[in-house]
Amino acid sequence: MRPVSYSRAFDVGTAVGAVSADPESTFLAGGTTQIDLLRIYVEQPRRLIDINDLPLNRVEELPDGGLRLGGLARMSDVAEAPELVRRYPMVAESLLLGASPQLRNMATIAGNLLQRVRCGYFRDTEAACNKRVPGSGCSALDGINRGHAVLGTSDNCIATHPSDLAVALVALDAVVQTEGPGGARSIPIDDFFLLPGQTPEREHPLAHGELVTGIDLPPAPVAATSRYIKIRDRESYEFALASVAVAIAVDGGRITEVRLALGGVATKPWRARAAERELDGAPATTESFTRAAAAELAPAVSHGMNAFKIELARRTIVRALEQMTQREVAA
Amino acid sequence: MSPAIGGTLNRVDGRAKVRGDARYSAEVPLTGLVHAVLVNATVASGRITSIDTAEAERADGVLAVFTHRNLDPVASVPKLLPSLAGLAAPGQTFFPMQDDAVHYSGQPIAIVVADTVERADHAGTLIRVEYATTPAITLLDQARDEAYVPERIFGGLLPGHGSRGDVAKALAEAEVCVDATYRFAPNHHNPIEPSASTAVWEDVDRLTIYDSTQGPNATQFTVAALLGLPPISIRVVSHAVGGSFGSKAMIWHHPALAALAARQVGRPVRLALTREQMFTSCGHREEQEQRITIGAGADGRITALRHHKLSLTSRFDDWAEPSLQSPAVAYSSPHYEGTYHLIRGNTITPTFMRAPGEATGMFALECAMDELAERIGIDPLELRLRNYSETDPESGHPWSSTGLKECYQRASELFGWRDRESRPRREGQWLIGSGMASALYPVTQPVNPQRARARLYNDGTAVVEAGVSEFGTGVFTAMTQVAADALGLPVERVRFVGGSSDLPNVTAAVGSAGTSAVGSAVHIAATQLRDELIGRAVADAHSPLHGADPGAVAVQDGRMVLRDRPDVGETYADMMARTLTPDAEVLGTWTPPPQDAGYGVHTFGAQMAEVAVDADLGVVRVRRMVGVFAPGRVLNRKTAHSQLMGGMLWGLGQALMEATRMDPRSGRWANASLGDYLVAVNADAPDVVVDTIEVHDEVVNPLGMKGVGEIGVVGAAAAIANAVHHATGRRQYELPITLEKLL
Ligand SMILES: Cc1cc2nc3c(=O)[nH]c(=O)nc-3n(C[C@H](O)[C@H](O)[C@H](O)COP(=O)(O)OP(=O)(O)OC[C@H]3O[C@@H](n4cnc5c(N)ncnc54)[C@H](O)[C@@H]3O)c2cc1C
Numbered sequence A: 001m002r003p004v005s006y007s008r009a010f011d012v013g014t015a016v017g018a019v020s021a022d023p024e025s026t027f028l029a030g031g032t033t034q035i036d037l038l039r040i041y042v043e044q045p046r047r048l049i050d051i052n053d054l055p056l057n058r059v060e061e062l063p064d065g066g067l068r069l070g071g072l073a074r075m076s077d078v079a080e081a082p083e084l085v086r087r088y089p090m091v092a093e094s095l096l097l098g099a100s101p102q103l104r105n106m107a108t109i110a111g112n113l114l115q116r117v118r119c120g121y122f123r124d125t126e127a128a129c130n131k132r133v134p135g136s137g138c139s140a141l142d143g144i145n146r147g148h149a150v151l152g153t154s155d156n157c158i159a160t161h162p163s164d165l166a167v168a169l170v171a172l173d174a175v176v177q178t179e180g181p182g183g184a185r186s187i188p189i190d191d192f193f194l195l196p197g198q199t200p201e202r203e204h205p206l207a208h209g210e211l212v213t214g215i216d217l218p219p220a221p222v223a224a225t226s227r228y229i230k231i232r233d234r235e236s237y238e239f240a241l242a243s244v245a246v247a248i249a250v251d252g253g254r255i256t257e258v259r260l261a262l263g264g265v266a267t268k269p270w271r272a273r274a275a276e277r278e279l280d281g282a283p284a285t286t287e288s289f290t291r292a293a294a295a296e297l298a299p300a301v302s303h304g305m306n307a308f309k310i311e312l313a314r315r316t317i318v319r320a321l322e323q324m325t326q327r328e329v330a331a
Numbered sequence B: 001m002s003p004a005i006g007g008t009l010n011r012v013d014g015r016a017k018v019r020g021d022a023r024y025s026a027e028v029p030l031t032g033l034v035h036a037v038l039v040n041a042t043v044a045s046g047r048i049t050s051i052d053t054a055e056a057e058r059a060d061g062v063l064a065v066f067t068h069r070n071l072d073p074v075a076s077v078p079k080l081l082p083s084l085a086g087l088a089a090p091g092q093t094f095f096p097m098q099d100d101a102v103h104y105s106g107q108p109i110a111i112v113v114a115d116t117v118e119r120a121d122h123a124g125t126l127i128r129v130e131y132a133t134t135p136a137i138t139l140l141d142q143a144r145d146e147a148y149v150p151e152r153i154f155g156g157l158l159p160g161h162g163s164r165g166d167v168a169k170a171l172a173e174a175e176v177c178v179d180a181t182y183r184f185a186p187n188h189h190n191p192i193e194p195s196a197s198t199a200v201w202e203d204v205d206r207l208t209i210y211d212s213t214q215g216p217n218a219t220q221f222t223v224a225a226l227l228g229l230p231p232i233s234i235r236v237v238s239h240a241v242g243g244s245f246g247s248k249a250m251i252w253h254h255p256a257l258a259a260l261a262a263r264q265v266g267r268p269v270r271l272a273l274t275r276e277q278m279f280t281s282c283g284h285r286e287e288q289e290q291r292i293t294i295g296a297g298a299d300g301r302i303t304a305l306r307h308h309k310l311s312l313t314s315r316f317d318d319w320a321e322p323s324l325q326s327p328a329v330a331y332s333s334p335h336y337e338g339t340y341h342l343i344r345g346n347t348i349t350p351t352f353m354r355a356p357g358e359a360t361g362m363f364a365l366e367c368a369m370d371e372l373a374e375r376i377g378i379d380p381l382e383l384r385l386r387n388y389s390e391t392d393p394e395s396g397h398p399w400s401s402t403g404l405k406e407c408y409q410r411a412s413e414l415f416g417w418r419d420r421e422s423r424p425r426r427e428g429q430w431l432i433g434s435g436m437a438s439a440l441y442p443v444t445q446p447v448n449p450q451r452a453r454a455r456l457y458n459d460g461t462a463v464v465e466a467g468v469s470e471f472g473t474g475v476f477t478a479m480t481q482v483a484a485d486a487l488g489l490p491v492e493r494v495r496f497v498g499g500s501s502d503l504p505n506v507t508a509a510v511g512s513a514g515t516s517a518v519g520s521a522v523h524i525a526a527t528q529l530r531d532e533l534i535g536r537a538v539a540d541a542h543s544p545l546h547g548a549d550p551g552a553v554a555v556q557d558g559r560m561v562l563r564d565r566p567d568v569g570e571t572y573a574d575m576m577a578r579t580l581t582p583d584a585e586v587l588g589t590w591t592p593p594p595q596d597a598g599y600g601v602h603t604f605g606a607q608m609a610e611v612a613v614d615a616d617l618g619v620v621r622v623r624r625m626v627g628v629f630a631p632g633r634v635l636n637r638k639t640a641h642s643q644l645m646g647g648m649l650w651g652l653g654q655a656l657m658e659a660t661r662m663d664p665r666s667g668r669w670a671n672a673s674l675g676d677y678l679v680a681v682n683a684d685a686p687d688v689v690v691d692t693i694e695v696h697d698e699v700v701n702p703l704g705m706k707g708v709g710e711i712g713v714v715g716a717a718a719a720i721a722n723a724v725h726h727a728t729g730r731r732q733y734e735l736p737i738t739l740e741k742l743l
């Protein structure tokens, strides 16, 4: 990797000040994405500001009955936080189904949301990639794209957003808390992830040096009956081919409330609003689920090797909804 | 004292390994050590038109940058010969950095030497290279019309074509015919330790290389030829090797490049390949396609078998893994024809990968057999039994030993094969199916004599040595057991030393023949040493054994005694003390029988698997695997069990996930990392039952060992694919079976 200088920050102000003052510097959290990218020259900062000593690693109660996940809380700690497991099981599941135990012990919540795409061309500095080098082209459009997205794509980029956690968070309308050079702000999670459009290099609305301090989960009683299901090529240590976060309430056979989001198939963690509209008030039957899944995937576009993902996503949605509503279908 | 052979001695190197004390080739501490990093071609075909190293040379910590313009040329590149021969064994006959030509992506084009590996790596990115590119071939589909039939393959060891009888006529007359084509993704070995060489010149003509290799002597001979030095100038040491699976079976470029760089910078040089470089620096299992045509009678008896393989090789070598070898003799078929077809492409020469040939060839055959059973409407196991061959169908010779029928029988009991319903079961969303396959792997004999040295000290401890390397198979442990039994000593009093070319020469440990090659030599050396000491005792007037018939003396726990009067005797130590003998030593030599010694020599086994396939989502979960094998004498039940089970799980990975994806536009692998190239993980591992059938084999070697390293792989993927068919009714003609194939 390129020679790089390293220092530690002990309070948020210093960390934000150090990075925002120097365009060639960046935050270092667990390093599980960052160090890999430094080693393969995809990211080449001159300076790393280690933020692991910042006091942002707790899971706390919010006055409104929600929970705050500290930006530097480790994936493994959050996944075991009793209140999270009780009130938002799909968040805990999304964490436990991600990466490996070793990675989860290092990786932070903020780092997870900010991890970079797994597209092989993004990671190969010899290949054309608009995300890495804007305007250079997208090698994945007619390349090896089995893992790529079918929703939210553009002609400039079709890389899948890799995070599992983020899928559960968009279903819950979480709010990202930041502290930047211009002060603190709250960003609704759906606005936190940008579609590639014409500018795939821009993945978040963060200013340079803006630090993610925490993620707020609003109170959501429906989330107590929720789950995250993940379909992948091997049983552990692998990203999703398709995943679904679902929280649902059914009364008298009708769906009274539903939150649905998709992972593994879209360029951002995908809130399935079209499906939610179909499901709202509908009978909790496979027929409704199938219709909802079809509605969500209607705008999907595939690029060759990833064509199967459209059908896989539909079926995974139906499976998730069936499992939540018809408990006899085995997991 | 119960015999050590057949027991479950813990690994003698286990403690050092779990404590982190074991020294791998990239960890040997040396004063003045500097680091070399390879820079690789980023195009697959063409010429380097300019290479500017000025900036790299100026970078912090850099000692030297080598390209084809300033690296000392190699003296000669030896012929490609599998390392089992015990001679020089280059992985390919092309050696890089001799001129400006680029033949494959990943070919080394420069070496940067710096004080730290990070600085060397960074300086490598500062080299500016321009190429004049030419069209490249990296996929079979790009050049099917350029296929040819090679005269010989596999380093010249096997013919490109073979036949018996009249296959065309027999196929035309067959009552039932199965004709199927199977496609295989390329695979990479991915041992946990990337290859590394550390080269130290002690003098102008004295070089030591610490190398991660399956054969220290193979490295020695290969580097000697490349550098134009006599073998006496080169010592190769391999203390511990972190797995290989064939990636370290042949000698690739890095040891010689490290030696050349070290000579030119005048410092010890360490060259460790990166994980990504492991995908382009030590071969792989080639992309291939196999067509099997089986002709049979209505009763399922095979009359004809045709097996063609098409695969991609390099521009330099006619390499194909020998996929036709075992299928040709698996069943009695009077008419047979097998042909290799090759396409030359822009790739490094492919190489051995665990169960080379059988992993793919037996997959094709055993899937076709399953299809035949279905066509005829008989149980797949019954079909195998009907076609069981009492003799080697190719030569007509008897098998040296088999056990195949017993393997079927035992596997069937352990698995509950008889309860298999002809239609699959359903459990909720899961479709449950089961499948089976036969396993065959040839017993390959080293071509040359194998040697080991045994030395007994006057306190009754022994050290036994041979130049074999320990790459995780447990060979040092098994050799301790063999020596202990032959000498009549407890294992704690025997130390086995290997891992150096200075030690008695044995072949590289490849082809499941490593343990039997060195084991035979160790057995002979230790037996001869024991006999020599017994001989001295019976000739010594002061010995209680004086005048006894040497044949009537046995050794127990270090004590030579009369077999029928164990109270009469003395210890080795007592005799040596009395006779003022410091030690006794013997060099034992085992001369392997010729490959064609009037017997068919194969290892046999049977594999069964149960899978659950998600009816909607296509996810395949292997629930149970049963493997029963007849590997001849088992030296250590624990390590043998691990080898066999590891092989079966390797087969699971081959079946369901392992694939290297080539991007034909760039000619580069698209998933050259352990995050992107999927191997099976613990969570994928099902309940695995491994058992062995004892067969006694007096032909193969003195201890009757047939090897456990690869047979566990063979047939595992086919059993899984057949189970997937049983569950879903869908035949699988392409590996790996990823879920989209079942949606
Ligand atoms: C082999 C492998 C498999 C994986 N599998 C999965 C998976 O299945 N599912 C999944 O969800 N993830 C998976 N991951 C990704 C893993 O979860 C992320 O790498 C991890 O969450 C990143 O967290 P980190 O703390 O290590 O971030 P880092 O690597 O330290 O940082 C990542 C990025 O975020 C920035 N950053 C970090 N913290 C902050 C902050 N507080 N404010 C602003 N910017 C910040 C950094 O500057 C950097 O750009 C996998 C990773 C690997 C290597």
Ligand code: SF4
Residues within 6 Å of the ligand: A117, A119, A120, A121, A122, A128, A129, A130, A131, A132, A137, A138, A139, A140, A141, A156, A157, A158, A159, A200
């Ligand atoms: S899909 Fe996106 S990340 Fe991948 S090559 Fe195209 S632009 Fe780059």
